[in-house]
Amino acid sequence: MDPGRLKNRLIAKIITRFPSLADRFVVPYTPRDSLAIPWIPVIKSLEQSTIAVVTTAGVHHKDQEPFDMRDREGDPSYRTIDLRKGLSSLMITHDYYDHADADKDINVVFPVERLKEFEREGAIGRVADLHYGFMGHITGRHIPALITGSAPAVARKLKEDKVDLVLLTPG
Amino acid sequence: MGLIQREIEKAGVPTIGISIVRAYSERVRPPRTIFLKWPYGHPFGEPFHAAQQRVVLAEALRALYAIRDPGTIIDLPYKWRRERYEDKDIGAILPRGPQ
Numbered sequence: 001m002d003p004g005r006l007k008n009r010l011i012a013k014i015i016t017r018f019p020s021l022a023d024r025f026v027v028p029y030t031p032r033d034s035l036a037i038p039w040i041p042v043i044k045s046l047e048q049s050t051i052a053v054v055t056t057a058g059v060h061h062k063d064q065e066p067f068d069m070r071d072r073e074g075d076p077s078y079r080t081i082d083l084r085k086g087l088s089s090l091m092i093t094h095d096y097y098d099h100a101d102a103d104k105d106i107n108v109v110f111p112v113e114r115l116k117e118f119e120r121e122g123a124i125g126r127v128a129d130l131h132y133g134f135m136g137h138i139t140g141r142h143i144p145a146l147i148t149g150s151a152p153a154v155a156r157k158l159k160e161d162k163v164d165l166v167l168l169t170p171g
Numbered sequence: 172m173g174l175i176q177r178e179i180e181k182a183g184v185p186t187i188g189i190s191i192v193r194a195y196s197e198r199v200r201p202p203r204t205i206f207l208k209w210p211y212g213h214p215f216g217e218p219f220h221a222a223q224q225r226v227v228l229a230e231a232l233r234a235l236y237a238i239r240d241p242g243t244i245i246d247l248p249y250k251w252r253r254e255r256y257e258d259k260d261i262g263a264i265l266p267r268g269p270q
Contacts (some may be wrong), residue, residue: 016211030198031174037200037241038180046232046266054179056172057212097212105218114215114224123265124232136172143174151175155182167231168176168188168201169214 005069008095016098031147042165044125049164052128054154056136057102057109057171058094061085066093067135074138076146078154081131083112096137097171109169128163136171173199187235189214189227196244204244205234209251222256229264236266 058067060079068075081090090106092099102108115127132154138146158166173196176188180202190196190206191214207214207227216223226249234245 012211031177031200037202038177039202039241040180040183040185042185042235046236054175056175099212101218102212107221107224108213108215108218111215111224111228114221114228117221117225118228118232123229123261134172134175138174147174147178151178152182154175155179155184158179158184159182163184165232165235166176166179166184166186167228168172168179168186170172170189170191171212 002070004072005095008069009098012096013098044164046124046165047122048125050126050128050162051115051124051165051167052158052161052163053110053112053115053131053167053169054134054158055110055131055169055171056134057097057099057169058092058135059090059106059110059133060093061089062091063089066091069093069095071142073140073142075135076138076142076150077134078150079133080157081110081133083127083129083131087112092171094135094137094171099171102171109171111167111169125164128161130157130161132157173201173204176201185235187231187238189231190244193244193246200242202241203234203238205231206244206246207249209249217252220256222259223254225261226256226259226264229261233264233266 064079118124119127176186180186187203188201190204196204215227
């Protein structure tokens with residue numbers, strides 16, 4: 001592994017242990033239209049709703065191309081996660097947080113087993129088959145690619161999938 | 172993550188996001204957020220701690236229905252590794268549909 005990736009992983013381990021350091025490494029991007037917050041009221045009851053997860057924890061299937069960890073500005077692309085392939089088909093590619101615990105139990109960042117329990121118990125209508133994985137830590141020139149490309153593309157797919165509610169989970 | 176959340180909401184699907192870095196959510200301003208002062212990489216807590224993960228999931232679903240003002244961030248009271256989740260009543264956390 002190249003030294004840059006090792007350095008990123010080391011910083012990720014330190015931040016996970018000392019969360020108060022995180023603010024020094026996070027340079028938030030403020031959207032130009034941040035005063036206008038998009039808003040869609042929740043109309044359907046939870047018991048009738050289909051729920052999907054969109055995660056930025058770097059989750060993808062093992063047979064998909066991993067996220068690009070060499071580009072310092074991140075990787076704005078996404079992966080479609082099909083739950084019918086089973087949890088053992090999933091892995092995490094993300095050097096900017098320590099995912100040792102999520103590697104042991106993916107529900108720490110991608111709570112699909114808990115969602116399935118809620119579905120069986122009747123608390124929620126249905127867990128969607130298709131979910132979407134991004135790698136967080138997207139900066140610089142990739143932000144426009146995310147905002148005008150991959151994020152609206154995933155939003156359209158969620159509409160096509162007839163998803164009623166979306167849960168977003170970070171790494 | 173908040174940028175993606177904003178795009179999904181713009182496209183017409185209601186969203187809830189979990190935040191570990193409050194400053195980030197304050198800047199990006201996603202429509203609905205729950206915040207946990209927990210370490211990176213652990214938005215649902217500890218591995219194999221299903222009771223804890225269920226509480227966070229129920230809180231996220233509750234927030235979808237409880238938040239009325241765009242941009243609201245709900246600070247959850249749970250302290251990292253200082254709580255007992257096994258006794259918590261999930262049914263009491265879950266929303267009872269749109270009010």
